[in-house]
Every structure is written in structure tokens, then in C-alpha cells.
Amino acid sequence: MVNNWNIPDWLEQEIRMRDQACVYCGVKFTPSNISKKSSVSWEHIINDATIITRDNIALCCCSCNASKGPKELLTWFESTYCKQNNINIDTVAPIIKKAVIQALLD
Numbered sequence: 001m002v003n004n005w006n007i008p009d010w011l012e013q014e015i016r017m018r019d020q021a022c023v024y025c026g027v028k029f030t031p032s033n034i035s036k037k038s039s040v041s042w043e044h045i046i047n048d049a050t051i052i053t054r055d056n057i058a059l060c061c062c063s064c065n066a067s068k069g070p071k072e073l074l075t076w077f078e079s080t081y082c083k084q085n086n087i088n089i090d091t092v093a094p095i096i097k098k099a100v101i102q103a104l105l106d
Contacts, residue, residue: 005042005049006049006052007042007052007057008052011052011053011054011057014054015054015057015058015059016059018054018095019058019059019060019093019095021093022038022059022060022061022064023043023058023059023060023092023093023095023096024060024061024064024068024087024092024093024096025060025061025063025064025085025087025091026091026093027061027063029059029061032062036062037061037062037063038061038062038063039061039062040059040060040061040062041059041060041061041062041064041065042057042058042059043057043058043059043060043064043065043068044056044057045057045058045073045095045096045099046099046103047070047071047072055095055098055099056099058093058095058096064087067079067081067082072103073096073099073100073103074100074103074104077089
């Protein structure tokens with residue numbers, strides 16, 4: 001079985017256990033009726049919806065997801081949003097650090 005984003009149930013459960021807060025800014029997720037900005041959103045770290053793996057799927061807040069959009073991670077880290085919210089390679093979750101390191105090696 002898969003969810004609306006074609007993520008298998010087993011992977012969805014694994015990601016939900018791993019990502020208890022936004023992988024970018026660290027905010028704790030809230031129900032969308034409390035705050036849409038801090039509600040949970042599915043994220044493709046590398047912007048390719050066909051890559052459905054534990055290394056490319058993460059949970060982030062709607063604010064970070066909206067800001068990042070289709071941008072590459074390293075480009076996004078240079079944005080005003082990231083600078084204002086202290087989002088960089090040193091502050092993100094390990095899964096994002098791993099993706100940045102891989103991007104630098106490629």
C-alpha cells in the first residue's frame with residue numbers, strides 16, 4: 001500500500017519515526033488548524049518525485065517546504081529565508097547533512 005505521494009507504508013512509518021521535527025529548521029510539527037506554517041509536509045530532498053527512498057524523503061514544516069520549492073539545497077541555503085531562520089549545513093538534521101555532503105561529492 002502507498003500514500004498519496006506514492007510512498008510505501010513501511011517507508012512512511014520509518015520516516016515519521018525518524019523526522020519528529022522539521023529536518024530544516026527544527027520546529028516541532030503542529031496540527032494545521034493550529035498553524036499551517038509549522039504543520040508537517042512531505043519533502044523530496046533532491047527535487048525528483050521518482051526518488052522514493054529513505055535518503056530522499058523527509059518531513060519538514062510547510063514554511064520550509066514552501067521556501068525551498070524546487071531549489072537545490074545549496075542554493076536554498078543562500079536564500080534570505082535560510083539566513084533569517086539560521087538554516088545551514090550545521091543546523092539541519094543528519095539526513096539533510098548527508099544529502100548536502102553527497103551533493104558536494106557529485
